[in-house]
Amino acid sequence: MPAIAVSAGGGGGDFGGKVTLHVIICAIVAATGGLMFGYDIGISGGVTSMDDFLEKFFPEVFKKKHQAVENNYCKYDNQFLQLFTSSLYLAALVASFGASKICSCKGRKFTMQWASLFFLAGVLLNAGALNLVMLIIGRILLGIGVGFANQAAPLFLSEIAPVKYRGALNILFQLNVTIGILAANIINYFVANIHPHGWRIALGIAGIPALILFLGSLLITETPTSLIERQKLAEGMSTLKKIRGINNVDAEYEELVRASEMARQVKHPFRNLMKRKSRPQLVIAIAMQVFQQFTGINAIMFYAPVLFQTVGFKNDASLMSSAIVGGINVGSTIVSVIVVDRLGRKPLLLEACVQMFITQTAIGYILMEHLKSTGDLPKGNATWVVILVCFYVMSFAWSWGPLGWLIPSETFPLETRTAGYSFAVSSNMLFTFLIAQAFLSMLCTMRAAVFFFFAAWVFIMCLFVIILLPETKNIPIDEMVDRVWKKHWFWKRFMDDDDDDDRSASKVEMAMGH
Numbered sequence: 001m002p003a004i005a006v007s008a009g010g011g012g013g014d015f016g017g018k019v020t021l022h023v024i025i026c027a028i029v030a031a032t033g034g035l036m037f038g039y040d041i042g043i044s045g046g047v048t049s050m051d052d053f054l055e056k057f058f059p060e061v062f063k064k065k066h067q068a069v070e071n072n073y074c075k076y077d078n079q080f081l082q083l084f085t086s087s088l089y090l091a092a093l094v095a096s097f098g099a100s101k102i103c104s105c106k107g108r109k110f111t112m113q114w115a116s117l118f119f120l121a122g123v124l125l126n127a128g129a130l131n132l133v134m135l136i137i138g139r140i141l142l143g144i145g146v147g148f149a150n151q152a153a154p155l156f157l158s159e160i161a162p163v164k165y166r167g168a169l170n171i172l173f174q175l176n177v178t179i180g181i182l183a184a185n186i187i188n189y190f191v192a193n194i195h196p197h198g199w200r201i202a203l204g205i206a207g208i209p210a211l212i213l214f215l216g217s218l219l220i221t222e223t224p225t226s227l228i229e230r231q232k233l234a235e236g237m238s239t240l241k242k243i244r245g246i247n248n249v250d251a252e253y254e255e256l257v258r259a260s261e262m263a264r265q266v267k268h269p270f271r272n273l274m275k276r277k278s279r280p281q282l283v284i285a286i287a288m289q290v291f292q293q294f295t296g297i298n299a300i301m302f303y304a305p306v307l308f309q310t311v312g313f314k315n316d317a318s319l320m321s322s323a324i325v326g327g328i329n330v331g332s333t334i335v336s337v338i339v340v341d342r343l344g345r346k347p348l349l350l351e352a353c354v355q356m357f358i359t360q361t362a363i364g365y366i367l368m369e370h371l372k373s374t375g376d377l378p379k380g381n382a383t384w385v386v387i388l389v390c391f392y393v394m395s396f397a398w399s400w401g402p403l404g405w406l407i408p409s410e411t412f413p414l415e416t417r418t419a420g421y422s423f424a425v426s427s428n429m430l431f432t433f434l435i436a437q438a439f440l441s442m443l444c445t446m447r448a449a450v451f452f453f454f455a456a457w458v459f460i461m462c463l464f465v466i467i468l469l470p471e472t473k474n475i476p477i478d479e480m481v482d483r484v485w486k487k488h489w490f491w492k493r494f495m496d497d498d499d500d501d502d503r504s505a506s507k508v509e510m511a512m513g514h
Ligand code: BGC
Pocket: 001, 041, 174, 177, 178, 181, 292, 297, 298, 301, 329, 400, 401, 402, 404, 428, 432
């Protein structure tokens, strides 16, 4: 995931300053928020395919799974099992609204500390769960933690980063998400044979990144932007000097003060966001997130072990295959860090659309032809499914994964940036929830065609990128409106609308001496 470039200058200017040890420590600590998110994404699929876990909490699924005659496509279809996975994202969706307010009033560091505490409470309930209620309440607490962390940590990262390294730090968060997923895949693999409590270990280890975030957050400073936003000007100035490692930070400081003044004048950022002239950025931010989820990525991330068992792999082989997929996810995200500012956003997204369309169609075809309701896939075919899943994940990880977060963070003008970005975060959580809740039922009713369903979405998003998405590579954020939106063949028609927004109203008020 993501980052939002709220800090002053918005990417336009370069105020100097080095990447100091302090910035590195702060970045490592904040990025553990990504690890928490990723670990959750990766752990649930493995845990929900473990027999000890199923027998204890979902005896019906356990029975179905072991009935030789049970329909391959439906053996995991159980609303409660899906709720175990998806409840976290619903909680995160609700929590992210509250978190954005706390983030502004109390600061990013405070919000991250609370994120880790909620998360730790959730881990304790989950690892020690005696019944389904404890399990679901634990997931909800984890979700609140994720909602808080996902709001605060990316913001924190962008605000402490020197302007010219902000892109790299942005994708660092997503990189941590993928590392978290991989760690979860590997841990699932090793604990699957520890009976009967392996699943407790898998869920309990989630406490490690949360503990690092909590302890680490005692060491780090608040961001200068947040301090200045909350009128702690002197502290803001001294923090800025400390993290930049230079004494002359006047230009950046003034820019921060100016930006926070401007942002203060906009009394109703959400109302501003609803105006016609914000439509292009809002549509793009939401569409990027909705499309990111409709690539079907989380069908794989959450349910890869379940899916691999569906095609006939035994438990170990399926968990091992998921770990390989996790490794490819990390590696390809690193590729994105390296090439995104050279190749541009659109070429990566389009290449990925082609790769995802081909792989999903091929997976759908193999399953349709060879995976009947009962019996396993022939071994050769099952291996092909794993290879195709790897190529599919590879293309997602260098495109829609990081860019689904990066693009919404770099398109809004400052006055609507945080509000606009919170729409992106909540759209992601909402659609993550929907896919998590629906995928196993879709697999049961649509069978192999579920992959054609996602492939059709990939085709639509390819057209969307070609026709409606502007290229934002190398454009300073604060020049985005003039250089991108006002020039785009379609979106420019929304840009001439300079209606009475909050800012002009405030300017008038100021001019009148109020
Ligand atoms: C998405 C997650 C997904 C992950 C996979 C993120 O960008 O938001 O939903 O599971 O990438 O690496």
